Amino acid sequence: ALYLRHTPELFRKVRDAIGFGPHLLHDAHHRLTPIEAARLGKALEPFSLFWLEDATPAESQDAFRLIRQHTTTPLAVGEVFNSIWDCKDLIGNQLIDFIRTTIVHAGGITHVRRIADFAAMHQVRTGFHGATDLSPVCMAAAVNFGLWAPNFGIQELMPHNALTDEVFPHNYRFADGHLVMDEVPGLGVDIDEALAARYPYERAYLPVARLRDGAMWNW
Template identity: 65%
Template sequence: MKIVDAKVIVSCPGRNFVTLKLITDEGVYGIGDGTLNGREKSVVSYLEDYVIPCLIDKDPQRIEDIWQYLYRGAYWRGGPVTMTAIAAVDMALWDIKAKVAGLPLYQLLGGRSRDGIMVYAHATGEDIAATLDEVARYVALGYKAVRVQCGIPGIASTYGVPKDGKPYEPADAALPSESVWSTEKYLNFVPRLFQAVRDRFGDELHVLHDIHHRLTPIEAARLGKDCEPYHLFWLEDAVPAENQSSFRLIRQHTTTPLAVGEVFNRIYDCQQLIQEQLIDYIRCSVTHTGGITHMRRIADLAALNHVRTGSHGATDISPVGMGAALHFDYWVPNFGIQEHMAHNEQTMELFSVDYSFKSGFFTPGDKPGHGVDIDETLAAKLPYQRACLPVNRLEDGTLWNW
């Protein structure tokens, strides 16, 4: 068997997706997710100009060798564009191998380690009352875990909170929009949100929150201590983690569980965090971290150090990436939780999926491969639309972490 053709499919059913399709001489094909939010065309160019020419005539069943070829052979290792492109190839290769075997992908990884995959939803509102109503809506749908984000008094717009009641999509303009941020207003307010959630929903609901890299280590330590009475499932992305040792200071001051990693691309981005047990959940995704092949290495390192997975799964992960992630989640022994943001109706018309949700848990399905496919005819009718992520400034105008 060999790869004889490949194509990159760019579509925009309300937001941009990059899908790679690899085709073999035996007619079996696989697809992978190469979506990098706000930088999609960089991955398209990387795939079309540099990766695809190297794949023609290669044996698609040599997944490890191809992964090493694309990673080591590039010389310029790592980075979000490279690792997202590699991930797209890796997902497509695993899809092919599982289809040839006639098995769902999780069986090739070693079989399932659980009966269902717990996911968390996103509840947001302009104020506490509206956020609580959204939490109630997801609880009624069966979710056992909910991430809560709320508008902050005195701040015009807040991460995670949609405008005009529309579904939240941060890449909202052709050029980056600008938001204003106040750390002190946020720190003074957000513990009241968690208290309100516990007062209304009790102690059994898993409650998560995303800081989105906006605090310094000592500020994150303060928030972690303030949150301890509300026993959150986790605080996510407390600080930018380029300096992994920053988490030591947070860890010294709070027992609130910590999660980080959705912007990580390689095992080296989280090596210290995991080996020193500075976090509790690693949030890398198969789409942005070199695919299933590389995620397995990260998960194995994490398992040695009492760290569980909590993979990124916002709408910038296409249904292809979500399908692959769910097969990975079904297998990985140190699973923690999976993020889930529902895609819009048009997206679910574009992609056919085998995964399903029931009572707070997903299962990936049992079709051979990862169970997700794309309608290329419909994709051609949904052309790319330039969209950038916002930038953030403090109230004095200083550029800050978005």
């Protein structure tokens, strides 16, 4: 497939341009079959990725065993998981390297702590989902959790727009490559209810994804 040929070449050119200092991560967005993911992971090994994310649909647990047999590229998955049972086998069998559950989706801080503790027993680190579909409240919780987690790996951050930051004033901030937070009450985030009332909910949609032949495809 064109994707499987293009992606390794992309990372080769990036490494040629910036060297091996910066970490590089790649999200396959659940779109590959297990053998395609295995092939991609193997092809990407020379470029030392920090992780290959969501290489194949996360619900297919056994697929990660096949991928693991063919590549040493670190694997990350879990943003669609809702409990420790969703990732029990992946972690227990060390089929992944990073667990990407989110606090708001996976039972709150109490339950996610169970996942992190279990992951620590199997040398699996955290790498929580942090896209803008999660509010600054969730991000503040994730930052606090990451400051505690002994097996913290990395925290994904997609900055919210300025208006969202105004509605949810928060203490966490990105500085010198790190998410930092002062010693503040609670999670270090608040909500400006008066400002929020000026912006009622508006339904939004992801762009339509299409294959090269024009056929619609899922995200």
